Amino acid sequence: MQVPILKQGPHLIATVQSALTDADLVQLRDAIVEQVGRTRARGVIIDVTALDVVDSFATATMRDIAQMIRLRGARTVIVGIQPEVAFAMVQMGLTLEGVTTTLDLEEAIEHLGERQNGKVAR
Amino acid sequence: MRDEAVATEARVVVETDRDIVSARQQGRVMAAQLGFSPGSATLIATAISELARNILLYASRGEVTMRTIENNGSKGITVEARDDGPGIPQPQRALEDGFSTSGRLGLGLPGVKRLMDEFRLETAPGRGTVIVVHKWVR
Amino acid sequence: MTDLQTVSTDNKTTIDTTGTLTRELVAHLRENRTGLREEWLRRIFETELLTAMTREEVFAEATSVYDSYVEALETRTLEALQSYAQNLSERIIPRGVETHEVVGIVLLLRDVLARSLFAKYHANFKLLNAVLDAYEPAANSIAITVAVGFVQQRERIIREQQEAIRELSTPVLQVRERLLILPIIGVIDPHRARQLTEQLLRGIRATRAKVVVIDITGVAAMDASVANHLVQTVEAARLLGAMVIVTGLSPEIAQTLVNIGVDLGKMNTVGDLQGGIEEAERLLGYKVVLSAEPAREG
Numbered sequence: 001m002q003v004p005i006l007k008q009g010p011h012l013i014a015t016v017q018s019a020l021t022d023a024d025l026v027q028l029r030d031a032i033v034e035q036v037g038r039t040r041a042r043g044v045i046i047d048v049t050a051l052d053v054v055d056s057f058a059t060a061t062m063r064d065i066a067q068m069i070r071l072r073g074a075r076t077v078i079v080g081i082q083p084e085v086a087f088a089m090v091q092m093g094l095t096l097e098g099v100t101t102t103l104d105l106e107e108a109i110e111h112l113g114e115r116q117n118g119k120v121a122r
Numbered sequence: 123m124r125d126e127a128v129a130t131e132a133r134v135v136v137e138t139d140r141d142i143v144s145a146r147q148q149g150r151v152m153a154a155q156l157g158f159s160p161g162s163a164t165l166i167a168t169a170i171s172e173l174a175r176n177i178l179l180y181a182s183r184g185e186v187t188m189r190t191i192e193n194n195g196s197k198g199i200t201v202e203a204r205d206d207g208p209g210i211p212q213p214q215r216a217l218e219d220g221f222s223t224s225g226r227l228g229l230g231l232p233g234v235k236r237l238m239d240e241f242r243l244e245t246a247p248g249r250g251t252v253i254v255v256h257k258w259v260r
Numbered sequence: 261m262t263d264l265q266t267v268s269t270d271n272k273t274t275i276d277t278t279g280t281l282t283r284e285l286v287a288h289l290r291e292n293r294t295g296l297r298e299e300w301l302r303r304i305f306e307t308e309l310l311t312a313m314t315r316e317e318v319f320a321e322a323t324s325v326y327d328s329y330v331e332a333l334e335t336r337t338l339e340a341l342q343s344y345a346q347n348l349s350e351r352i353i354p355r356g357v358e359t360h361e362v363v364g365i366v367l368l369l370r371d372v373l374a375r376s377l378f379a380k381y382h383a384n385f386k387l388l389n390a391v392l393d394a395y396e397p398a399a400n401s402i403a404i405t406v407a408v409g410f411v412q413q414r415e416r417i418i419r420e421q422q423e424a425i426r427e428l429s430t431p432v433l434q435v436r437e438r439l440l441i442l443p444i445i446g447v448i449d450p451h452r453a454r455q456l457t458e459q460l461l462r463g464i465r466a467t468r469a470k471v472v473v474i475d476i477t478g479v480a481a482m483d484a485s486v487a488n489h490l491v492q493t494v495e496a497a498r499l500l501g502a503m504v505i506v507t508g509l510s511p512e513i514a515q516t517l518v519n520i521g522v523d524l525g526k527m528n529t530v531g532d533l534q535g536g537i538e539e540a541e542r543l544l545g546y547k548v549v550l551s552a553e554p555a556r557e558g
Contacts (some may be wrong), residue, residue: 006400012169017277019143019147020143021138021139021140021142021143022139022142022175042206052150052164052167052326053146053164053168053171054174054176055167055168055171055172055230056172056230056233057175073126081499081500082164082465083161083458083462083465083496083500084160084161084163084164084165084275084461085164085338086123086162086496086497086499086500087164087457087458087461087492087496088161088164088165088168088237089168089496090394090492090493090495090496090499091233091234091236091237091492092168092172092230092234092236092237093233093236094233096499101498101499101500101501102501103464103465103468103500103501104468107468107470109500117173119301160456231524
């Protein structure tokens, strides 16, 4: 299941549509890294509103993405973690430390805009 | 009381990463049928995801079986993750909470234990692993 | 099976005698059913019990209670009475009948029946004593059974009502746009803590809150598992893009948090709720002010 990645201004927006297998997550990671390199995007927004489960592999992959594209000077924002999913993640002890998370796309774009201007948003 | 029959058992053979998704989705359906809240159903699905992935990563093949259980009028779900893999070395350590800042938590068993009400682990070197967890509808 | 006979401790008469006497007194209570029930009802109305019910309802229930009472005396078992008492309680509790009323009417019935036995056997003191020996322990167990059954039902209903109220009430308050307050009061058990967390997270999503103030001024103490829960709530809120400020942290609770390994330096805490709200507004206003500044590199 390929995750569509769109370019919007200086940012890339990847919108997850359905459950992702481990292979899908790896594919997503590679696709994002490749596209950031190619387009020189300043930020990547990953919309996970449709994910009903975020487990250790998904969490690790999101952190990997953030780390890898930071090396290319780009920021990651994870958008739309569901309340039940957030609850499960913290109970499992899964953290997205170092990765920004927001409720919706608007917040994410605003955050990336501020980061670009050198302000600390959190 | 319910119109559809509640599926009392579901078994998924875990050989590929698609099976992990399949197992947790079936677990979610069964949990919802039993009357678990959406939040609890997510906890169950997440635990199943972790258990199924462990099978894949460490034993390459195994199976996850989900069953409904009843006790004194309370209903619940039981999940059994079984494989014939190499077994978990130092199982006591695997159940300890390592304070980790990374998303990877080894086998994730302490986390699974926290999500569920009851947890049992049987493993021996070269003799495979069986993990059984229960969760009750509140 | 609960046997009335096992409850009587000082019963020195033989089983046969007790059996015979019991049969005799049960027969007497049945024969005089109408009169004794009337007397009982009279006393109930006189002492103004069961005012929440109409006279017709009291009459109907009184009939059933009388018959169950006598049956319990006769069979010397309490099961049927217990289930009747439970049933009765379920019906009258929502009507507002209180414990003292239920205990009161059962004791009145006990008295009415006892008086009737005095009247019948007063000529023969020894026989009267024997009859009372058979009657009193049984009557006492009945009173206890009905009272306890009622109280247990009441407690169960109150618990259920409290749970329902908790689930309906929204402890999460929206005071400004993007700002939520969750005041926590009293004793928190893990179940309640989980409920509060779920309500808070849903509230964050529904109101698109950016800052949450969790006020624990009203919480006296917290054990490690609930403290853990507080930490998890803060982390989960963060995953939903909201910042959390914890206010009203007492020194005791601060110590509990430290004991479970929390780095208080990383948790945003303010002394009191007012201060927390001001800090929250500052955080929310902060963004607006700075966005107006010209862009800088960095």
